[in-house]
Amino acid sequence: MQQLPSRGNGQRQRQLFAVALAAAWALLNVGSGAIAAQRLSRYTVVIQGAKFEPEVVSVARGDEVVWINKDPYPHTVTAPGEFDSHEIIAGASWRYVARKVGEFPYACTLHPNMKGTLKVERSAPPRGLH
Ligand SMILES: [Cu+2]
Known part of the structure:
Protein backbone atom coordinates (compact mmCIF):
# COMPACT_ATOMS: atom_id res chain seq x y z
CA MET A 1 0.00 0.00 0.00
CA GLN A 2 2.77 2.39 0.92
CA GLN A 3 4.66 1.72 -2.31
CA LEU A 4 1.80 2.78 -4.59
CA PRO A 5 2.13 6.52 -3.98
CA SER A 6 5.88 6.38 -4.53
CA ARG A 7 5.39 4.48 -7.81
CA GLY A 8 2.93 7.23 -8.78
CA ASN A 9 5.54 9.87 -7.98
CA GLY A 10 8.10 8.14 -10.15
CA GLN A 11 5.73 8.20 -13.09
CA ARG A 12 4.96 11.85 -12.48
CA GLN A 13 8.66 12.64 -12.38
CA ARG A 14 9.20 10.84 -15.70
CA GLN A 15 6.35 12.87 -17.20
CA LEU A 16 7.83 16.09 -15.87
CA PHE A 17 11.22 15.10 -17.28
CA ALA A 18 9.64 14.47 -20.69
CA VAL A 19 7.93 17.87 -20.57
CA ALA A 20 11.21 19.53 -19.56
CA LEU A 21 13.02 17.78 -22.44
CA ALA A 22 10.38 18.96 -24.90
CA ALA A 23 10.65 22.50 -23.55
CA ALA A 24 14.45 22.44 -23.80
CA TRP A 25 14.22 21.12 -27.38
CA ALA A 26 11.75 23.88 -28.29
CA LEU A 27 14.08 26.49 -26.77
CA LEU A 28 17.04 25.10 -28.73
CA ASN A 29 15.08 25.31 -31.97
CA VAL A 30 13.97 28.87 -31.26
CA GLY A 31 17.59 29.70 -30.40
CA SER A 32 19.04 28.36 -33.65
CA GLY A 33 16.31 30.11 -35.62
CA ALA A 34 17.24 33.39 -33.97
CA ILE A 35 20.92 32.85 -34.82
CA ALA A 36 20.04 32.12 -38.45
CA ALA A 37 17.93 35.27 -38.60
CA GLN A 38 20.85 37.32 -37.25
CA ARG A 39 23.21 36.23 -39.99
CA LEU A 40 21.95 39.03 -42.21
CA SER A 41 21.18 42.06 -40.12
CU1 LIG B 1 21.06 67.01 -45.51
Missing part, protein backbone atom coordinates in the same frame (compact mmCIF):
# COMPACT_ATOMS: atom_id res chain seq x y z
CA ARG A 42 19.48 45.31 -40.75
CA TYR A 43 20.93 48.48 -39.29
CA THR A 44 19.12 51.77 -38.97
CA VAL A 45 20.64 55.22 -39.20
CA VAL A 46 18.27 57.98 -38.15
CA ILE A 47 18.65 61.38 -39.80
CA GLN A 48 17.42 64.00 -37.41
CA GLY A 49 18.47 67.57 -36.71
CA ALA A 50 20.69 67.41 -39.80
CA LYS A 51 22.78 64.63 -38.22
CA PHE A 52 23.33 60.97 -38.94
CA GLU A 53 22.75 58.90 -35.82
CA PRO A 54 24.83 56.86 -35.29
CA GLU A 55 27.46 58.76 -37.22
CA VAL A 56 29.57 55.65 -37.74
CA VAL A 57 27.91 52.31 -38.41
CA SER A 58 29.79 49.01 -38.69
CA VAL A 59 28.11 46.17 -40.53
CA ALA A 60 29.03 42.87 -42.10
CA ARG A 61 29.08 42.35 -45.85
CA GLY A 62 25.55 41.56 -47.01
CA ASP A 63 23.88 43.45 -44.20
CA GLU A 64 21.25 46.04 -44.97
CA VAL A 65 21.41 49.62 -43.78
CA VAL A 66 18.32 51.81 -43.72
CA TRP A 67 18.57 55.57 -43.37
CA ILE A 68 15.36 57.13 -42.08
CA ASN A 69 14.87 60.86 -42.59
CA LYS A 70 12.98 62.21 -39.59
CA ASP A 71 13.64 65.82 -40.54
CA PRO A 72 10.94 67.91 -42.25
CA TYR A 73 13.26 68.52 -45.22
CA PRO A 74 15.24 66.29 -47.60
CA HIS A 75 18.73 64.86 -47.15
CA THR A 76 20.98 62.56 -49.13
CA VAL A 77 23.34 59.74 -48.22
CA THR A 78 26.16 60.11 -50.73
CA ALA A 79 29.56 58.41 -50.94
CA PRO A 80 30.87 59.58 -54.33
CA GLY A 81 31.55 56.65 -56.61
CA GLU A 82 30.15 54.15 -54.09
CA PHE A 83 26.53 54.85 -53.27
CA ASP A 84 24.05 57.68 -53.52
CA SER A 85 20.53 57.77 -52.14
CA HIS A 86 19.67 60.97 -53.99
CA GLU A 87 17.09 63.04 -52.15
CA ILE A 88 15.38 61.25 -49.28
CA ILE A 89 12.29 63.35 -48.70
CA ALA A 90 10.91 64.16 -45.26
CA GLY A 91 9.67 61.03 -43.54
CA ALA A 92 11.08 58.69 -46.19
CA SER A 93 13.86 56.15 -45.94
CA TRP A 94 16.53 54.62 -48.16
CA ARG A 95 17.79 51.03 -48.05
CA TYR A 96 21.26 49.92 -49.05
CA VAL A 97 22.74 46.44 -49.02
CA ALA A 98 26.42 46.66 -48.09
CA ARG A 99 28.06 44.30 -50.59
CA LYS A 100 31.52 45.88 -50.75
CA VAL A 101 34.00 45.60 -47.89
CA GLY A 102 35.65 48.85 -46.85
CA GLU A 103 35.24 52.12 -45.05
CA PHE A 104 32.99 54.57 -46.83
CA PRO A 105 32.76 58.15 -45.63
CA TYR A 106 29.58 59.74 -46.87
CA ALA A 107 27.86 63.11 -46.65
CA CYS A 108 24.64 64.85 -47.50
CA THR A 109 25.03 66.76 -50.76
CA LEU A 110 22.44 69.30 -49.58
CA HIS A 111 24.21 69.93 -46.24
CA PRO A 112 27.92 69.13 -46.72
CA ASN A 113 28.56 69.45 -42.97
CA MET A 114 26.46 66.33 -42.43
CA LYS A 115 28.89 63.46 -42.43
CA GLY A 116 28.81 59.81 -41.61
CA THR A 117 30.83 56.66 -42.17
CA LEU A 118 29.73 53.21 -43.22
CA LYS A 119 32.20 50.46 -42.29
CA VAL A 120 31.62 47.14 -44.01
CA GLU A 121 33.52 44.20 -42.55
CA ARG A 122 34.16 40.84 -44.15
CA SER A 123 32.30 38.87 -41.48
CA ALA A 124 29.84 39.63 -38.72
CA PRO A 125 31.37 41.41 -35.72
CA PRO A 126 30.98 39.47 -32.45
CA ARG A 127 27.51 40.00 -31.10
CA GLY A 128 27.20 42.23 -28.09
CA LEU A 129 30.37 44.18 -28.83
CA HIS A 130 28.77 46.92 -30.87
